[in-house]
Amino acid sequence: MDERSNIIFEDRFTVTDVDKDGKKFDRVSRIVAASRELGMHLTLDVASELYPLAEGEAFALAVVRSLTPEKDAAEAAEGMDDDDGATRKVRRELWRAEDQGLANEYDYVMHGKIYKFDDSQKGDNMTTAYFSYGGLLMALRGSYRHLANVVVGENVYLLMRK
Template identity: 65%
Template sequence: MADSTNIIFEDRFTVDTVDKDGQRFDRVSRITATSHHHHLSLTLDIASELYPLQASEAFTLAIAKSLNPDEDALADNGGGDGDGEQQPRRVRREAWRNGDEGLAADYEYVMYGKIYKFDDSATGENQTTAYFSFGGLLMALRGSYRHLANVVVGENVYLLMRK
């Protein structure tokens, strides 16, 4: 599904550590992982009872703006057709509200959250870190800004994972 316009980031990762500093919460684990293709590092809090991961295990992680694979077809273009006539506005509804899983059907673990911060002070040339919050479960994705160019602070996103 990497060709979907809703997916703003996708890569394959390998788990480096699970709870390196000890498990602080009963049902939450903090993993660190390294991407296969873009040399990014990931720190992610996951609900370990729902989606357990072990060191050396590989998974695909995607970040999407919507679960609806046809989001661009539903985008509002300002309500007009260019001739001064108003077109009916299309109401955007997430796929899961209609009983359709959308992109979530292709993944095993899904979280909804927000991109809340960028930090360009990381060591190394052209390095940046994007920070996400998924209802208190945090994620930091660090690497070249080129691979994180579509990630925009303040945007609501879905995190999708599969092994």
């Protein structure tokens, strides 16, 4: 059984800037946000037509390994060795089902990959994890202990709600 938690990172952020370097694309905005609780800094590209965010707005953000609840995800991971591939098909086609797991609880969902982890500034115990969601990028910067579950190359879901 997979001992790792389904949730890689979770926190509440407040938008501090929207498109501070100017708008590069018509339908995409780059937001900069900060969290009070964990002291994390976020830079994120969002589809602004689908999920507009304004300066001063607060939102919850979660990065998870699977949209299925933790118990179901662990059971599915155990059953991935089945010869019939039925478990794999269920997990792959969750987006078609009426109950879409964690996606039902959030307003904005993206699927992507963790592509880089930079801890080159070890003196201040700060690190940055980089994510790509089909070309929309995210950089999450903060204390290493809050990003300890980040694994480069892993597929993840980004979940947001206001």
